[in-house]
Amino acid sequence: MIIGLAYDILRTEEKLLIDAAKRLGHSVKPIFVPKRIEWLNNTYNEEFRELGFVLERCVSHYRALSSAVILEGRGVPVVNPYRVIRDCGDKLVTTTILASKGIPVPKTVVVYNRDKAIEAARELGYPVVVKPILGSWGRFIARATNEDDLLDILDFRESMNSPHFKIHYIQQYIEKPDRDIRAFYVWGRVPVAIYRYSKRWKTNTALGGKAVKADLSEEQIELVIKSAEAVGGGVLGVDLMETKNGENLVGELNAVIEFRNTVQVTGYDLAGDVVKSTVEVFKK
Amino acid sequence: MQIENRSGEPVVPKLKCPVCEGSVDIPDDALEGELFEHQECGAQLELVIENGQLVLKLAEEVAEDWGE
């Protein structure tokens, strides 16, 4: 099969996927998104006719969204599809969808100005976590242990130019162990997961969190599957937080997965799994 | 346009670092958009094609919408 790979920056993950595809006897058509000229009137496109599917790998969320919707408009299956990328790319949307399906998520409130933020946080109880609805790697995620902290964070957010910073997504702070869980969902299965250990409350590996192989319980696996299916499945990263009383809460979903650390510490060939099982799904 | 070959074609030449002007080794199976850290000066560089020529430029800065 010929597999398209839409990307903007070629990272370790993209190289692993390309190598896996070749190893499995497929060929890869790299689609370097920043240099494309896309005529939206051309819904039929000879260039993409031969592709079995495209792996959407843009690191920029808006480039991922744009290139996915354009490719889909031309009849090429994209993994993950535009709608899934959109639903996972915005934390407000993700949490809304998960909560509406009865999936356990931290208590979360959305407000549009500082007065309402203060009011809502009082009801939520401190500490609270404030997150940008767009963004990743723990950037601009802040914890307020009291109202003063929260006011500082709100000042900062209200002075940012991007309109999305004026939508305040405020969440109950979860007292978790010194780790959280990143599980990978691949077409109905959860083949591999890691703990992300850190002394900091933000455990992102981009911030120095240490990845360690995790063996999930039946219950956790079920929760990962349910969460991924809530947005339409495909290939996803699902973050879980363990609470003190043994519950698991879903933190967020990721539609353009980063997995170099997972491969490194588990030895699991996740790139090979993604390619192999996606080929199974789209082979005619 | 991409750099075609994983085999066969001649090796991509050493390219010049736009920061320190030192030379940077690029493997012959490199693709446009690939990142390289220049060991000598520490610059994050991105391989691009300009007017049919492979060149290195300073990698794009992390933007608000980057990530998973």
Ligand SMILES: Nc1ncnc2c1ncn2[C@@H]1O[C@H](COP(=O)(O)OP(=O)(O)OP(=O)(O)O)[C@@H](O)[C@H]1O
């Ligand atoms: N409500 C919360 N209580 C305690 N810890 C939290 C809470 N929300 C997030 N965290 C922790 O903060 C870190 C960043 O959270 P999250 O994954 O939501 O952000 P992100 O920037 O989208 O990260 P990425 O997409 O790279 O995984 C994680 O380590 C997570 O465990």
Ligand SMILES: [Zn+2]
């Ligand atoms: Zn240099």
